[in-house]
Amino acid sequence: MNNPKRILVVDDDPDILEAIFLTLNLEGYHVIKADKADGVTELAISEMPDLILLDVLLSGFDGREIAKRLKNDPRTASIPVIMISAHPGVSKTTENSGADAFLEKPFNLTDLISLVSRFTS
Amino acid sequence: MSLSHDSVVNLKKVSNKLSDSALDGAIDRVRALERELQHTKMQLKSAQKACYFGTFEWDLFADKIRWSPEAELLLGASVGSLNENLFGWMEIVHPEDVERLMFEIRNSVAKRKDLVSEFRVVHTDKSTHWITLKGEVIWDGKTSPVRLLGVVYEITSRKQTEEGLLFLSEASQILSSSLNFKTTLSQVANLAVPRIADWCVVDMVKETGGFEEVAIAHVDQRKVKWAKKYREEFPVNPNAVSGVANVVASGKSEFYPIITDEILVKGALNKRHLKLMRKIGFGSVIVVPLFRENKTVGAISLVMDSSSGRRFNETDLHLAQQLSSRASLAIENSRLYGEVELGRKRVNTIISELPGVVWEAWGNPSGPNQRIDFVNDRVESMLGYSVSQWLSVPNFWLTIVHPEDRQRAAAEAAEIFHGGIGGTSRFRWITKDGRIIWVEAQSSVITDNQGKPVGMRGVTLDISERIELEKRKDEFMSMASHELKTPVTSLKVYVDLFKKQLQVGNTSQLESYLEKIDKQIFKLTKLIRDLLDISKVEAGKLISELSKFDLGELALEMVDVSAQLSDQHEILCICQLDEAIFGDQERIGQVVLNLINNAIKYSPLGGKIIVKVYKEGANAILSVQDFGVGIDAVHHTKIFDRYYQVTDPFERTYPGLGIGLYVSNEIAKRHGGQMWVESEKGEGSIFYLALPLST
Numbered sequence: 001m002n003n004p005k006r007i008l009v010v011d012d013d014p015d016i017l018e019a020i021f022l023t024l025n026l027e028g029y030h031v032i033k034a035d036k037a038d039g040v041t042e043l044a045i046s047e048m049p050d051l052i053l054l055d056v057l058l059s060g061f062d063g064r065e066i067a068k069r070l071k072n073d074p075r076t077a078s079i080p081v082i083m084i085s086a087h088p089g090v091s092k093t094t095e096n097s098g099a100d101a102f103l104e105k106p107f108n109l110t111d112l113i114s115l116v117s118r119f120t121s
Numbered sequence: 122m123s124l125s126h127d128s129v130v131n132l133k134k135v136s137n138k139l140s141d142s143a144l145d146g147a148i149d150r151v152r153a154l155e156r157e158l159q160h161t162k163m164q165l166k167s168a169q170k171a172c173y174f175g176t177f178e179w180d181l182f183a184d185k186i187r188w189s190p191e192a193e194l195l196l197g198a199s200v201g202s203l204n205e206n207l208f209g210w211m212e213i214v215h216p217e218d219v220e221r222l223m224f225e226i227r228n229s230v231a232k233r234k235d236l237v238s239e240f241r242v243v244h245t246d247k248s249t250h251w252i253t254l255k256g257e258v259i260w261d262g263k264t265s266p267v268r269l270l271g272v273v274y275e276i277t278s279r280k281q282t283e284e285g286l287l288f289l290s291e292a293s294q295i296l297s298s299s300l301n302f303k304t305t306l307s308q309v310a311n312l313a314v315p316r317i318a319d320w321c322v323v324d325m326v327k328e329t330g331g332f333e334e335v336a337i338a339h340v341d342q343r344k345v346k347w348a349k350k351y352r353e354e355f356p357v358n359p360n361a362v363s364g365v366a367n368v369v370a371s372g373k374s375e376f377y378p379i380i381t382d383e384i385l386v387k388g389a390l391n392k393r394h395l396k397l398m399r400k401i402g403f404g405s406v407i408v409v410p411l412f413r414e415n416k417t418v419g420a421i422s423l424v425m426d427s428s429s430g431r432r433f434n435e436t437d438l439h440l441a442q443q444l445s446s447r448a449s450l451a452i453e454n455s456r457l458y459g460e461v462e463l464g465r466k467r468v469n470t471i472i473s474e475l476p477g478v479v480w481e482a483w484g485n486p487s488g489p490n491q492r493i494d495f496v497n498d499r500v501e502s503m504l505g506y507s508v509s510q511w512l513s514v515p516n517f518w519l520t521i522v523h524p525e526d527r528q529r530a531a532a533e534a535a536e537i538f539h540g541g542i543g544g545t546s547r548f549r550w551i552t553k554d555g556r557i558i559w560v561e562a563q564s565s566v567i568t569d570n571q572g573k574p575v576g577m578r579g580v581t582l583d584i585s586e587r588i589e590l591e592k593r594k595d596e597f598m599s600m601a602s603h604e605l606k607t608p609v610t611s612l613k614v615y616v617d618l619f620k621k622q623l624q625v626g627n628t629s630q631l632e633s634y635l636e637k638i639d640k641q642i643f644k645l646t647k648l649i650r651d652l653l654d655i656s657k658v659e660a661g662k663l664i665s666e667l668s669k670f671d672l673g674e675l676a677l678e679m680v681d682v683s684a685q686l687s688d689q690h691e692i693l694c695i696c697q698l699d700e701a702i703f704g705d706q707e708r709i710g711q712v713v714l715n716l717i718n719n720a721i722k723y724s725p726l727g728g729k730i731i732v733k734v735y736k737e738g739a740n741a742i743l744s745v746q747d748f749g750v751g752i753d754a755v756h757h758t759k760i761f762d763r764y765y766q767v768t769d770p771f772e773r774t775y776p777g778l779g780i781g782l783y784v785s786n787e788i789a790k791r792h793g794g795q796m797w798v799e800s801e802k803g804e805g806s807i808f809y810l811a812l813p814l815s816t
Contacts, residue, residue, distance in 0.1 A: 013607050015641060019614035022630075026618070036725070057603070086606035087599065106610035109617035 004030040005120040008047060010040050010063070011055040011084070016105075020053065020112070027113055029120075037061030041069055044076045051119050053103075056085035056094065064097035071098030080119040174274035179207075179256075181230070181266050186210065192273050195252065197244030215241035215249060222254075230258055230266050239276065247430020251280035278436055285440040288316055292444055296451035300458045305451055307336035309444070310421075314338040317440060318423035319404075319431065320348065323448075324357060324365050325411070325419035332357040332365065335419070340426070344401060351397045355390065363388075368408045368420045374445075376438045377406040380427070402427035407438055409445035413452050421445055472497045477560075477582035478504075480511075480518075481567075486534035486577060491516045495578075503583060505553025518581075523549035523557060534564070534577075541566050541574050547584070559588040593764035597780070601652065608644040611637065655763070655780055658787045664705045669815055672741050673698050673734045675710050680732055683717040689727030692717065697735040703815035704792045712785040712796075716745040716808050719781065724749025724805065740794070740811045748805035757798050761786040785810075 007029050011017045014035055021031045032047055034040055038061075044052060052070065056063040063083060070076040083094040086105040094102045101115060175192020179185070184207055190200040197213055204210045207226075211219050218240040229236035236256040241249050256271025295308045303325075310321040320339035324332045334352055339345045357365045368375055377384070380403040389395035404427035411419040423441055425431045433441075472479045478500045484491040496511045504521065511517050522530045530548035537544040543565035549557050564579035619634045657663050673696030680694045702709075713732075720730045724747040731746040752760065759765050763783045786796045793813045800806035 013611070015611040015637065015644075016607065016614070019611050019618070019637070023614060023618060026621075038726075086603040086610065105606045106613040109614060109621065112614075 004028055005051065006030045006032065006047065006049040007051045007053060007116065007120070008032045008034065008040075008044060008049040009053045010034045010037070010066070011053075012036065012057075013055070016055075023109055023112065024116065027116070029116070037063070037066060040066050041073065041076065044070055044079065045073075048076075049079060051116060052079055052081045053116075054081055054083050054099070056083055056087065064094060064099075067094070067097040067099045082115060082119065174272050176272050177256075177270070179269040179271075181258075181268055195250075195273055195275055196242050197250065213242045213244075215243055217241070226269075229256070230269070233258065233260070233266075236269065236271065239280075243430075248432065249277075249430075250275055251277040281434075281436045281440075284316065285436065285443075288312065289440070289443055289447065293447050296447055297454075300455045302448075302452045302455040303335045306421075306448060307338075309448065310336040310338040313423065313444070315340045317437065318407075318433075319426035319429050320344065320424045322348070322422045322424075323411075323419065324369075324422070326369060326417075331359070332369075332419075340429075344426075347397065347401055351401060354397070355394055365408060365420045365422060368410050369417045372410050372412070372417045374410065374438065374442055375406070375408045376433065378433055380404060380406055404429065405432040407433050407441045409441045411445055411452060412449040413456055418452065421448065473499065475499065475580065475582075476503075477580050479580050481576065481578040482518075483567075483576040486516070486538050487519070487531040488535075489515060491519075493517060503552075504550060504558075521550050521552075523551055525549075534562075537564050538566060538574050538577055541568060541572065543577075543579075558583050559585045590764070593762075597764035604648055605645065608641040608648070612641040612645075615641070651780060651784070654784045658784060663784075663787055664708060664791045666705055666707070667703060668706055669701045669703050670706045670709075671698075672702050672709070672743060672812070675706060676713055676732050676734050676743060679710055679713040679717060682714065683721065686718070687721045687727070690721050690724065690730050691728070692730045692732065694732045695734070697733075698741055700736065700741065700814050702741050702812050704812065705788070708788045709792070709812070712788050712810055713743060713745075715781045715785050716743075716810070719808070720745050720747035720749070720806075723747060736814070737811070739814055741814050743810045743812075744807050746805065746807040751802045751804045752798060752800040752806055753802045754800075757800065760798065761796060 007024055009017060009020050009024070009031055011020070012035055017033055017035055021033055024031045032043070032049060034043055040054075054063045054067055063085075067081050067083060070079065070081060080100045081098070082101045082103055083097075083099040084103045084105060084107075085094075100119065103112065103115060173191070173195065175195045176189040177192050178187045180187075186205050186207070188196070188203050188205075193200050193203045196203060196210070204212065207223075211223070214222055222238055222240045225238045226236060228234070236254065236258070238254045240252055240254070242252055243249055252273055253276050254271060254273045256269045258266045259268040259270060261267045292309045292312055295312060296302075296305050298308075299305050306323045310323055313321040319341075321336070322334060323336035325335050327333045334349075337345055337348060339348060359366050359370075361367055363375060382399070385395060385398050385403065389398060403424055405425035407423045409421050409423075410417045411421060421441065421444065423433070423437070425433060475497070476499070479495075479497040480493060480500075481495040482491055482493040492515060493511050496508055498508060500511060501507060506517070506521070514520065519527065519531055519534075526548040530546060533544075533546040533548075537546065543563075545561060545563050547559065547561045550560050551557055560581050561584045562579055562581040564577045566574045567576040567578060569575050615634045615637045619631060619638075622628070622630055622634070654663070676696060677694050680692050684690075684692050717730065717732065724730070726749070728748045731744075733742075733744045733746075735742055756765075761782050763780065765783070782796070789796045789810055789812065794811050796808065796810050798806055798808050
């Protein structure tokens with residue numbers, strides 16, 4: 001792969017962050033990690049990833065607010081956002097925030113991989 | 122007018138001067154008259170005998186009275202012994218009646234009226250008898266009275282019946298005047314003396330056994346003392362074969378018309394007993410039982426004093442029995458009233474203490490004309506609207522239902538009403554000051570004789586707290602599942618990765634995956650342990666091993682553990698405590714760790730965390746200060762509640778079970794300590810743990 005797709009993963013749980021990083025790395029993606037909500041928009045603007053995986057519940061911030069901001073910013077609006085949460089109830093509210101898809105925790109590795117590949121191909 | 126023997130002889134002497142034929146005719150007439158007279162006398166005699174009446178003829182000029190033998194006997198004198206003049210026979214008249222009788226005689230003579238008088242005479246045996254005297258004054262021409270002719274007859278039993286009835290009616294009045302039967306029985310005893318007895322005692326069976334003298338009255342106050350002394354020395358013997366105890370045991374009256382000294386001697390327990398009994402002077406005794414719920418509960422004793430001369434007869438016994446049945450009725454009423462009153466009090470207390478609205482209403486609850494005719498006072502403090510508002514505004518309950526719930530609440534109420542059985546409905550009420558409270562109405566349906574629903578009654582409870590707790594519990598369940606899913610997510614990813622790498626034969630990373638899996642299992646275990654703490658709190662099994670330990674050292678240890686969790690925070694520990702505390706070291710360590718973890722969690726931008734341990738009074742204080750997001754004052758006490766999480770939409774994004782502070786506070790409380798917080802939103806927080814120092 002000459003030009004690996006670039007994916008920004010935001011999750012405050014370092015173990016999940018690491019697990020997703022490893023998985024996507026093995027699939028040949030270039031993964032940018034962020035364990036805080038702080039500075040995520042700036043990171044997205046500077047890195048311009050092909051896809052953003054965003055946890056709904058972040059210490060101190062609501063992932064849905066970040067998604068909204070990204071989608072409202074013309075510089076980042078075109079980047080697909082997949083929200084991840086252990087709350088099945090929030091899947092509906094993620095749609096309102098402009099997120100493109102929702103993945104419920106815990107997920108199957110194959111589901112994650114197929115979802116990511118769908119939004120990056 | 123009678124024709125005596127003497128007058129016939131005189132008639133014969135006169136008749137000698139008359140012609141024979143005329144004489145014969147006259148003698149025949151006289152004989153006829155004589156026979157007639159004799160017949161009349163016989164009739165009078167038998168009438169007197171049969172009807173107990175006597176006759177008298179009083180020569181007013183000579184003041185000489187001729188009494189018939191029957192009259193003398195009636196008045197209590199032996200034949201031929203009764204004094205023949207007015208003042209003389211007045212000696213046998215009851216002293217209280219003499220003046221009145223004299224007046225009535227004079228009045229009758231002066232006003233030319235027939236004489237009718239009722240008075241008492243005292244017989245030689247001291248017994249009192251009521252007599253009616255009826256007389257006619259004979260006049261000499263039209264100027265002066267010469268004779269008083271008349272009859273006397275005894276009316277004692279009629280008088281006794283009259284007096285008895287009067288007494289019973291007065292006694293009944295007293296008995297129905299108050300529901301305190303001890304008071305009324307005492308009043309009745311006072312009424313009975315001296316009218317129907319010389320003394321009266323009321324004994325009641327005590328609940329603890331034995332007898333209680335609830336009333337005593339005596340004509341002679343001194344004798345009350347003796348009677349009391351007698352009772353003190355010789356209480357009612359429950360096994361006695363006669364008297365109060367026997368009457369109570371058998372439920373039957375006892376009647377002793379005359380108590381002779383012989384009876385006293387026979388009944389005396391000892392010399393002292395006999396002496397006291399003689400002193401009290403039992404002349405005649407009636408003992409009647411008192412009932413309650415068909416059970417004998419006491420007795421009324423009526424006694425005639427031996428010195429008064431009065432004795433009881435069958436009429437008195439009958440009267441006493443009537444009195445006892447009326448008194449029994451009063452006791453029963455008093456008991457029933459007491460029960461009703463107790464029940465009423467109980468219900469009233471429950472109604473007024475019930476944390477809800479107790480109500481009764483007529484008509485369809487969803488219709489426009491439902492009328493509420495009872496609500497308890499509690500409604501005012503619960504909702505702010507006055508009771509009169511509830512009672513006067515039709516369908517008031519529905520007007521204050523939250524608009525979103527109104528239609529449903531009305532429909533549910535109508536369904537319950539028409540269903541005819543009763544049921545439960547939950548809705549929100551808006552209080553007068555605008556608060557919203559959740560209530561649960563439990564209603565039953567009032568039906569008419571045909572079973573048609575006519576109204577409803579029930580209790581409407583404020584369940585806001587319950588709803589709040591249910592909501593928090595739901596949130597807790599969702600939070601708990603989230604918290605559990607997080608390590609499970611990692612676990613699953615590493616297991617999947619492990620399998621995938623194994624399939625492609627790449628084994629270089631497998632070891633590290635297993636380590637990660639192990640770490641997630643450890644996290645899960647810890648979470649499950651936390652969850653179990655809640656049930657331990659509820660089972661009261663939170664604290665186990667107690668020992669003396671150094672709180673400062675424990676704090677340092679926990680700071681060391683926490684420091685590894687975050688490299689963005691600088692945790693300082695200042696310890697100024699020399700004394701030990703006594704408690705469950707592991708649990709207290711859990712509290713300290715929880716506080717430091719919270720400090721880290723709620724200061725996401727990093728910074729200092731200061732842990733202090735010091736002495737204040739008899740307590741050891743441990744404080745943990747952070748400079749993070751802080752907590753609004755409204756949450757300061759609630760954050761120690763079970764499942765409570767700050768519900769600010771911004772702040773709620775912090776993960777957590779919402780049980781850490783609850784469990785910590787429970788641990789503190791179990792050690793006789795407490796926890797509190799000082800914080801302002803945006804200014805960081807200081808959490809305090811106070812524990813009593815070991816003494």
